[in-house]
Amino acid sequence: MEAAVEAESKGSHGGEAGRRTPPSKKDRRSSSWGCILLLVNNCFRYTAYFGVSTNLVNYLKVQLHSGSKAAANNVTNWQGTVSITPLAAAFLADSFLGRYWTITLFLIISVAGYGVVAATAWAAVEGAAFYAGLYLVALGGGLQAVVASFGADQFDADADEEERGRQSSFFNWFCLTFSVGSLLGGTVLVWVQSAHGWRLGYGIPALLSAAALVLFLAGTGAYRRHQPPGGSPLTRIAQVVVAAARKCDVEIPADATLLHELEGDGMSVIQGSRRLAHTNQFRFLDKAAVETADDKARPASPWRLCTVTQVEELKCVLRLLPVWACGIIFAAAYTQMSTTFILQGDTLDPRVGSFRVPAAVLTVFGYLSVMLWVPLYDRAIVPLARRLTGHHRGFTQLTRMGIGFVVLTVAMLAAGTLEAARRRVFARHGMHVIGADGAEYVPMSIFWQVPQYVVLGAAEVFTFIGQMEFFYDQAPDAMRSVCSGLCTAAFALGNYASSALVSVVVRATARGGRPGWISDDINEGHLEYFFWLLAMLCIGNFGAYLLVARWYNYKKTAK
Structure with missing residues (x-):
């Protein structure tokens, strides 16, 4: 990966043809206000989204009277649509509408969707109207790649080294707002839904989506650069x-x-x-x-x-594809935060004094980790790395992503080690009853899971944010939104890859009456073997990534 340092320094920003006059202080102040509005906009959008999505399965079961299986399938189908729409929005932005008008259009669609969802909750309307609003939310919410690219457009990174640094920081803070929104939507708004009902619980996301639209339009005069659409x-x-x-x-x-x-x-x-x-x-x-x-x-x-x-x-796109493919295994391992990590946590002692901490709540530590690591990376690690490497970003983009691959491997090893320890405690003490609900847990605190969530958050800061910056920087000018959307597509495919891997592992290990590695009762299985398998896949993926990074040639503009 280090072999690419000089190539990036000279290639990605080395073309004289694309250079412009360095921006004035007035332009920079205007750009800063525009980007701040975009960051707040992003936070509002994701707070609204997670305020609806986190507890959606319960709404479908309680309010729409769906069965558990039907509700779960409806949620996964909707989330699959949410993963696809960013590419559609990105294609429209690059090809026909431009980023500004694409964001405006999709924000309006999003406001309409949240409005319908809230209206059906207030009127207790069931069926088609609610799903119509829900899928409008899915369509209007596919803006991550376009908003990130539009924000990065505001920095003239080709003309000024300081602007390059500010652009790199923008990607870090952009993903921080995603984590803040996820945290607020998945905790505060879910609590509102539980304590005060669905009307207020879905009314707040509708107000937040409207506020996001107003904020974006309010910044119109502050946005200093607009990439015109280049055709299909x-x-x-x-x-x-x-x-x-x-x-x-x-x-x-x-x-x-x-x-x-x-x-x-x-x-x-x-x-x-x-x-x-x-x-x-x-x-x-x-x-x-x-x-x-x-x-x-x-x-x-x-x-x-x-x-x-x-x-x-076309060559740029072909060079990006192997790098993108390496991100699929990363995403497959990362998604364990919301699946097998929770299965593991369900068996651990959740007591904190008189309170009981559900296993799913520990995902908050992943978001908090990102919120900790972003400023730490941006304000401490990058300046230190810059002094050591002499590179304006501290690390090359490929190096940054590679570090994240290694960190994710550590997270999988930590999860496997904890599972092995949990099984040893279970073998000695078994399960014992705690709490008024009569649930049984291994006498081992659930907070032993916190380190693996924290390490996972660090991996996201290095790899996922690095991917966003890399695909934007290395994409052709007229394809930046589409190529940035590859990050979301990699996570979608990573979820599918994780499901396929679980199916293969279950079939391969659950034979001859054996429960297999992933059993309905994980005390009978060997979940630690699955985590260690993921760690080995991460190591193999990192080896492939090293070859890809060595082969990769950074984009160069013509003189």
Whole structure:
């Protein structure tokens, strides 16, 4: 990974064509206010979202009279939709609407969705109306990649080193607001729903979504940079593939300057995008930019002749995909926070004095960990690393993500070690009855789980935030929202991968009457083996990531 330090320093921001005059102090103040409004907007949106999603299964069961299985399936189907919509919003932003108008449109849809959900709760309306509002929320809420990209757009990172540092900090604080919103929505609003009913519990998210829209519009005058839509990236990619296939027999010139490119001031044929420098990876695609005699004899067709920048745009995406794929295993392990960690915690002693702490509440320590690590990373680790490495970010983006992969492995090892210790305590003492509800627990405090949640939060700060910054920075100018949306897609696939892994492990280990590693009664299983398997997968994934990071070439703009 360190081999990429110099390449990033010279490549990602090295093109003269994309440079502009450094922003004035007035512009920076304006940008700062705009970004603050975006951060508060993000916090409000996620507080509203988790205020609805965290306790949704209980609303479906209690208010809509759904069975447990139907309620669970409806929630997972809805959450699957929530994972897909960010890519749709990102595509619209990059292709047709631009980021500002996409955010405005989807925020309006979101307000309508929360409004319908709240109205059905107040009127005690059942069925289709509630689900219509719920899916409007899913559609309007898919803005993480677009808002993050729009916020990063406000910093002229190509013209000024200080702006690059401020842009990197923005990604850190952006994810901090996500954790704050998750914490508030998943605790305070869930308590409101339990203590004061669904009307107020769903009315507050509706008000927060409206406030998020007002805040975003209020910052209109403070947003100093707007990336124009560049047209459909799928069409441009298809044109490169078709043109290269048509010229499969054409010889690529040894001199890359002979390949087709527009003359001008450094901007490309794609609106608002800088020209990209030629790279030697995926050389076959260069055939699309070879100008033949037929191309000179007739009007140029983009399905026969593409520019170097258009070819390099596709190369950028192809280089990002292996890095993105490594994030799927990371996400599969990370999602244990909301599944097997809770199963483990359900058997541990939850007492704190006269209070009983549900296992699911401990996920709060994951959010708190992120809230602790973000300022620690931004204000302490980065300055120290900058002095040691000389790199303006402290670490290269690839190095930062790699550190997170290692930290996540430690979290899985910690969970496995705790499970092995829990099983030893169970073997000696068994379960004993505590509390008025008659529930049985192993005589071992649930707070032994806190370290694994804290380490998991640290892994998120290094890898997930690093991914957001990396995909934004390394994406072509006209595809930044779409490529930033790959982070969300990786987490969605990671959830599916986790489910598939659990199914495989259950089938492979539960044979011949044995309970298997993951049993309905985890005291009969070996959940620690599953955690250690995840740790080994994380180690193997990290090894693959090292190869990908060594192979990766940072994006370069043309001079």
